[in-house]
Amino acid sequence: MRNGRARKAKSPVSPKIETEIEKRIIAVLVDNEPGVLARVIGLFSGRGYNIESLTVSEVDPDEALSRITVVTSGTPMILEQIKAQLGRLVPVHSISDLTREGPYVERDLALIKLVGSGEKRVEALRIADIFRARVVDAGHDHFIIEMTGRTDKLDAFIELMRPLGLIDVSRTGVVAIARGPEGL
Amino acid sequence: MASEQMTGAAMVIRALVDQGIDVIFGYPGGAVLPIYDALFGQNELRHILVRHEQGAVHAAEGYARSTGRVGAVLVTSGPGATNAVTGLTDALMDSIPVICLTGQVPTHLIGNDAFQEADTTGITRPCTKHNYLVKSIEDLPRILHEAVYVATHGRPGPVVVDLPKDVLQAKGAYVTPDKVEHRSYRPQVKAEPDRLEAAVELIAGAKRPIVYSGGGVINSGSEATRLLRKLVHLTGAPCTSTLMGLGAMPGSDPQFLGMLGMHGTYEANLAMYSCDVMINIGARFDDRVTGRLDEFSPRSTKIHIDIDPSSINKNVMVDLPIVGDVKHVLEDLIALWEARSKSLDQKALKAWWAQIDKWRGRDCLKFEQSGKVIKPQYAIQRLYELTKDRDTYITTEVGQHQMWAAQFYKLEEPNRWMTSGGLGTMGYGFPAAMGVQVAHPDSLVIDIAGESSFMMNIQELSTIAQYDLPVKVFVVNNQWMGMVRQWQELLHGERYSESYMESLPDFVKLAEAFGAVGLRADDPGELDDKIMAMIDTPKPVILDCRVEQAENCFPMIPSGAAHYEMLLGPGDKAAKPISEEGMVLV
Numbered sequence: 001m002r003n004g005r006a007r008k009a010k011s012p013v014s015p016k017i018e019t020e021i022e023k024r025i026i027a028v029l030v031d032n033e034p035g036v037l038a039r040v041i042g043l044f045s046g047r048g049y050n051i052e053s054l055t056v057s058e059v060d061p062d063e064a065l066s067r068i069t070v071v072t073s074g075t076p077m078i079l080e081q082i083k084a085q086l087g088r089l090v091p092v093h094s095i096s097d098l099t100r101e102g103p104y105v106e107r108d109l110a111l112i113k114l115v116g117s118g119e120k121r122v123e124a125l126r127i128a129d130i131f132r133a134r135v136v137d138a139g140h141d142h143f144i145i146e147m148t149g150r151t152d153k154l155d156a157f158i159e160l161m162r163p164l165g166l167i168d169v170s171r172t173g174v175v176a177i178a179r180g181p182e183g184l
Numbered sequence: 185m186a187s188e189q190m191t192g193a194a195m196v197i198r199a200l201v202d203q204g205i206d207v208i209f210g211y212p213g214g215a216v217l218p219i220y221d222a223l224f225g226q227n228e229l230r231h232i233l234v235r236h237e238q239g240a241v242h243a244a245e246g247y248a249r250s251t252g253r254v255g256a257v258l259v260t261s262g263p264g265a266t267n268a269v270t271g272l273t274d275a276l277m278d279s280i281p282v283i284c285l286t287g288q289v290p291t292h293l294i295g296n297d298a299f300q301e302a303d304t305t306g307i308t309r310p311c312t313k314h315n316y317l318v319k320s321i322e323d324l325p326r327i328l329h330e331a332v333y334v335a336t337h338g339r340p341g342p343v344v345v346d347l348p349k350d351v352l353q354a355k356g357a358y359v360t361p362d363k364v365e366h367r368s369y370r371p372q373v374k375a376e377p378d379r380l381e382a383a384v385e386l387i388a389g390a391k392r393p394i395v396y397s398g399g400g401v402i403n404s405g406s407e408a409t410r411l412l413r414k415l416v417h418l419t420g421a422p423c424t425s426t427l428m429g430l431g432a433m434p435g436s437d438p439q440f441l442g443m444l445g446m447h448g449t450y451e452a453n454l455a456m457y458s459c460d461v462m463i464n465i466g467a468r469f470d471d472r473v474t475g476r477l478d479e480f481s482p483r484s485t486k487i488h489i490d491i492d493p494s495s496i497n498k499n500v501m502v503d504l505p506i507v508g509d510v511k512h513v514l515e516d517l518i519a520l521w522e523a524r525s526k527s528l529d530q531k532a533l534k535a536w537w538a539q540i541d542k543w544r545g546r547d548c549l550k551f552e553q554s555g556k557v558i559k560p561q562y563a564i565q566r567l568y569e570l571t572k573d574r575d576t577y578i579t580t581e582v583g584q585h586q587m588w589a590a591q592f593y594k595l596e597e598p599n600r601w602m603t604s605g606g607l608g609t610m611g612y613g614f615p616a617a618m619g620v621q622v623a624h625p626d627s628l629v630i631d632i633a634g635e636s637s638f639m640m641n642i643q644e645l646s647t648i649a650q651y652d653l654p655v656k657v658f659v660v661n662n663q664w665m666g667m668v669r670q671w672q673e674l675l676h677g678e679r680y681s682e683s684y685m686e687s688l689p690d691f692v693k694l695a696e697a698f699g700a701v702g703l704r705a706d707d708p709g710e711l712d713d714k715i716m717a718m719i720d721t722p723k724p725v726i727l728d729c730r731v732e733q734a735e736n737c738f739p740m741i742p743s744g745a746a747h748y749e750m751l752l753g754p755g756d757k758a759a760k761p762i763s764e765e766g767m768v769l770v
Contacts, residue, residue, distance in 0.1 A: 031368065034317065035305060046310050077497060084494035090314040090334055093368045 031091035053173030106176035116165030193218035199328035209240040213260025215287025218352040235643040239615035241271020246619030262300030277606025281340035313341030321356030338371030375508035390461035391532035399428030400466015404510035411514035424452035435594025450548035479746030581637030584666035611640025645698035691728035700724035743769035
């Protein structure tokens with residue numbers, strides 16, 4: 001996953017003839033109550049579905065609503081099952097299959113720590129500039145770069161940083177939202 | 185009006201009573217002592233003291249399934265809750281509305297590995313429809329009412345409410361059910377009109393239709409049953425049923441083909457294979473029904489009515505999904521059918537029935553009772569003949585006897601058949617019968633049991649003795665885990681590994697030890713008398729019916745096989761070896 005290629009999905013035991021594995025970004029609006037994340041994750045692990053990334057955060061404190069963005073993969077039949085099974089969870093308000101339902105914006109944020117000095121350091125900063133990444137912390141022998149963008153852009157950047165002293169990466173996973181005037 | 189102040193424990197009782205619950209099955213312990221204290225000296229909620237928490241949940245399931253109401257359970261923290269897990273999973277798989285209250289250690293001790301602490305909401309998350317941990321007295325009344333709402337609305341299921349002891353002891357304001365509304369859970373009950381239009385057209389165009397009905401019809405209530413019967417009679421189509429759906433269509437109805445699936449009838453399975461339009465009403469294409477999926481009814485157009493969208497296109501892709509409650513969907517569908525004055529092509533239908541009658545002519549449930557040993561099929565057939573005209577409820581355990589009961593005990597009404605379908609829980613039938621008897625004290629309640637399953641919850645003999653519950657246990661005793669033995673014979677080279685039941689108790693003496701009546705039948709000639717004696721005894725009875733040990737349950741679709749590859753009897757055995765692929769399946 002670090003290198004961005006979708007993990008070769010081991011398809012869940014499916015009665016149907018295998019078809020193409022697709023990747024989807026699914027947004028789920030849930031009650032922000034204890035255990036809700038465990039319900040969602042338990043559903044994926046219990047039924048053998050893939051999670052490529054999953055993020056969650058409260059988005060409406062007044063209504064106590066959280067939004068989960070999950071990137072998953074599977075055959076079309078499995079993906080339909082995933083959405084239906086999510087819909088069955090009592091604290092789930094709504095589900096949107098962003099990949100299928102039209103244009104959307106997706107972002108992933110990475111914090112990347114590099115160590116080193118001299119030429120490697122200069123080269124890393126030069127590439128960071130090209131990628132419009134920002135330096136958010138720096139010391140004599142190390143610095144931290146923040147970068148936001150699509151997953152593949154982050155993947156490419158991280159690959160470039162690897163020989164330049166990369167020692168640590170932290171990523172949010174994908175968050176996404178549909179284009180257009182409607183909300184979830 | 186100022187809301188009433190009371191303790192959490194009193195609130196629990198009050199909320200259950202306000203929800204129309206009058207019986208709770210339970211077992212006390214430290215964490216739930218406040219509730220037991222509140223139970224003491226009140227008469228609105230009757231408590232039945234079981235001997236094991238698993239029994240409490242199955243009893244509540246039996247109560248729920250025989251009444252159409254929610255079943256209630258009360259257990260303590262830790263082992264009380266973990267013992268309930270099998271019952272909860274059973275209720276989830278079979279969509280039975282149950283509310284299970286579990287005690288919990290006080291909130292300040294949660295996470296401390298306190299005495300009798302278990303992460304109950306964590307453990308029960310995957311085996312309940314929903315669960316709650318109540319952290320403050322302010323949330324308690326809302327959660328209790330919500331729990332019953334969630335258990336009974338949409339596709340029913342078990343709901344756990346975990347109750348820390350300090351919350352039970354705290355005082356707070358009670359809120360009545362009418363003031364509580366779930367903020368988001370609104371299952372769709374009415375179908376979209378365009379789907380119904382499409383369904384009417386598809387059905388009207390059918391030449392070889394079949395109605396495949398399931399537990400969803402029973403769960404939807406008696407009106408749904410009436411409408412199912414109406415639809416079947418209006419169209420003239422044949423109808424088959426899953427194990428869970430038995431009784432919705434009368435077993436004696438000429439249009440009823442019997443149960444389908446692994447041990448279903450020849451005519452039902454071949455009709456499913458050969459139909460051109462399949463109308464699935466509240467069933468879920470379970471693997472026990474479909475057999476090999478790529479050969480499952482390959483030429484049919486499939487309509488699927490289900491309240492749970494996740495049941496649709498899960499195993500079998502369908503052409504017309506209809507999400508809704510069976511009662512509402514059938515009501516609208518029939519209204520539309522009548523408004524459009526639709527009818528089936530009578531010539532085609534006649535030919536279809538001629539074909540079905542040919543299949544029926546194979547008489548796939550045929551068996552021969554000869555000699556001095558009772559055939560298990562004969563035992564159940566006699567039980568059926570001698571009890572069919574009474575007010576009878578049947579529960580079963582799990583295994584061969586369960587399948588024979590499904591084949592030979594023809595049910596005429598819904599809610600009269602309690603069996604563990606999805607989970608296949610040995611030990612289900614006896615406590616379930618106990619729950620049924622509590623709900624219907626004057627009815628004849630019979631657990632058709634296997635001796636091995638019965639042993640799994642046999643401790644409840646003590647409960648039925650305590651409450652004078654005249655449950656009848658009809659033990660089809662072959663001294664084997666019969667279904668395990670059958671699979672070992674057919675699939676594992678007759679290596680009968682650990683499936684023989686050594687050291688069984690003397691069931692007659694065992695019954696007497698618990699204050700019940702024990703009877704034994706060894707001979708086909710005396711079977712009727714023994715069954716009559718069992719029925720006529722106004723006390724709990726165990727009838728130990730010794731049957732042929734080597735008998736196998738047929739017809740059978742071997743695992744991994746298609747509907748048309750059904751084995752009709754022992755002679756069919758060698759016809760086709762079971763594939764490697766099939767061996768993997770259970």
